[in-house]
Amino acid sequence: MRRVTRALLLLCCVFFDTAVLARINLWGIAPSLVFALVCAYTLTDSPQLGLLCAAAGGLMVDLLCNTAIGLTPALYMLALLALAALAKRRFFKPFFLFLTVSALFFAMQALLAAGHSLLGQVRPYGRVLLLVQAPSALLTGGVSAWFYKVIKKRNEKKQTYEN
Amino acid sequence: MKKLWKQKPWLIALVAVALFFVLAGLTSGTRKASTAENLFAAAAQPAQGFVGRVTDAVSDFFLRVFSPNALGAENAQLRARAEEAERKALLYEAVARENARLSELLDYTSPYANMRFIAASVTARSANAFVDTLTIRAGSQQGVRERMAVVCENGLVGRVVEVGLSWSKVRTIQNENMRIPVQIERTRDEAMLGGLVYHQGLFLGFQLDFLPEDADLRVGDVILTSGEGDSFPKGLVVGTVISVTQENGVHLATVSSRVDFIRLEEVLVVREVEEPNP
Numbered sequence: 001m002r003r004v005t006r007a008l009l010l011l012c013c014v015f016f017d018t019a020v021l022a023r024i025n026l027w028g029i030a031p032s033l034v035f036a037l038v039c040a041y042t043l044t045d046s047p048q049l050g051l052l053c054a055a056a057g058g059l060m061v062d063l064l065c066n067t068a069i070g071l072t073p074a075l076y077m078l079a080l081l082a083l084a085a086l087a088k089r090r091f092f093k094p095f096f097l098f099l100t101v102s103a104l105f106f107a108m109q110a111l112l113a114a115g116h117s118l119l120g121q122v123r124p125y126g127r128v129l130l131l132v133q134a135p136s137a138l139l140t141g142g143v144s145a146w147f148y149k150v151i152k153k154r155n156e157k158k159q160t161y162e163n
Numbered sequence: 164m165k166k167l168w169k170q171k172p173w174l175i176a177l178v179a180v181a182l183f184f185v186l187a188g189l190t191s192g193t194r195k196a197s198t199a200e201n202l203f204a205a206a207a208q209p210a211q212g213f214v215g216r217v218t219d220a221v222s223d224f225f226l227r228v229f230s231p232n233a234l235g236a237e238n239a240q241l242r243a244r245a246e247e248a249e250r251k252a253l254l255y256e257a258v259a260r261e262n263a264r265l266s267e268l269l270d271y272t273s274p275y276a277n278m279r280f281i282a283a284s285v286t287a288r289s290a291n292a293f294v295d296t297l298t299i300r301a302g303s304q305q306g307v308r309e310r311m312a313v314v315c316e317n318g319l320v321g322r323v324v325e326v327g328l329s330w331s332k333v334r335t336i337q338n339e340n341m342r343i344p345v346q347i348e349r350t351r352d353e354a355m356l357g358g359l360v361y362h363q364g365l366f367l368g369f370q371l372d373f374l375p376e377d378a379d380l381r382v383g384d385v386i387l388t389s390g391e392g393d394s395f396p397k398g399l400v401v402g403t404v405i406s407v408t409q410e411n412g413v414h415l416a417t418v419s420s421r422v423d424f425i426r427l428e429e430v431l432v433v434r435e436v437e438e439p440n441p
Contacts, residue, residue, distance in 0.1 A: 015207075019214040022288035023425070024221075048172045055179060063203050064211065065287040065298050065332070070186030077180050081173055 014060045028132045031139035040147035047084035079104040094145040102141030109133040196327035280431040295335040302327045312433040317421035318400040344391035352378045368419035
């Protein structure tokens with residue numbers, strides 16, 4: 001049951017990212033719900049679950065609307081590996097999660113921008129990063145912290161009920 | 164494997180990351196969709212279409228509630244355009260009849276004569292700010308093929324880069340790597356459109372390169388595809404010139420497209436029909 005709920009939630013986030021937030025956003029500023037959710041899973045459940053969901057979610061996003069299939073899951077998984085390494089230090093609270101996820105999301109976008117610049121493309125990536133991706137990263141961090149709180153609460157409730 | 168996944172997930176994750184990067188490299192070009200992609204898209208498309216329709220309805224509702232003035236202005240603008248279109252339609256009928264008669268006399272074949280269109284709705288957009296891809300609901304079953312041009316009522320949208328059974332992915336002309344051979348409608352001068360023009364971080368339009376030195380380019384000139392090379396069919400509207408400057412004898416022009424790439428809902432895929440040999 002829990003697995004089905006997780007899979008459905010991930011699917012909802014994928015649809016929301018590709019069909020809703022791609023249409024309704026302010027100047028391109030929108031959180032990435034899939035990334036926020038997999039970050040929360042990494043900390044509430046296990047890094048393995050987070051990585052698995054990152055691979056599946058990223059792949060679905062690429063299959064639905066990107067042409068280079070595999071880039072999104074690869075970047076998500078790299079970010080989650082960094083998050084899992086940081087989580088070992090046990091200083092995680094929702095506020096730290098908000099900051100870390102925001103920073104990781106921003107780093108991921110900066111990596112993409114660097115890749116595009118290296119390929120000789122000419123957009124003002126610095127400006128896009130600052131005006132669009134930085135607020136999007138903060139939103140993603142905020143959503144991730146909220147996901148973390150909700151999932152943790154549910155897990156604790158379930159554990160109390162089972163005990 | 165299961166034990167390794169539990170004990171050292173990072174090792175398997177790194178291998179997966181490397182494989183994903185290889186996959187991304189292999190799938191980045193123009194291609195036909197694989198069976199797995201087709202299966203996934205077939206399963207996801209109804210849900211995605213439903214989510215898209217609900218989103219449009221919700222955004223329209225909020226637009227009506229929060230900006231009635233903007234809607235009023237748009238309404239007035241549309242009414243004026245409809246009246247103008249009616250006037251033009253009357254004129255067009257006479258001109259079309261005359262054109263057909265003269266074409267017959269000259270044995271001339273119009274570039275539009277062998278064009279057919281496949282209508283498709285936009286089901287998804289790339290969720291990333293650095294990628295310009297649309298997913299549309301029309302694929303090989305509807306006759307869509309790789310590299311076909313995609314247009315909407317406001318002009319050229321892009322080119323099909325991946326084709327599934329009932330869906331396709333379109334790379335828009337906002338992609339920096341897109342180079343489009345074009346023609347100025349008024350003077351018939353040929354040039355190359357490509358490269359995005361930004362001013363203070365805001366997207367202004369596309370750069371017009373390789374213009375002839377004596378080109379008589381003016382603001383407001385309509386830019387069409389020239390049909391040169393193996394790119395786009397001839398005569399598709401790309402946009403209008405919004406600025407022209409000259410530096411050391413070289414023309415620098417910016418072309419603006421009227422296509423609203425963010426709110427695009429329906430597109431037409433241009434299918435060129437081979438004329439049967441007489």
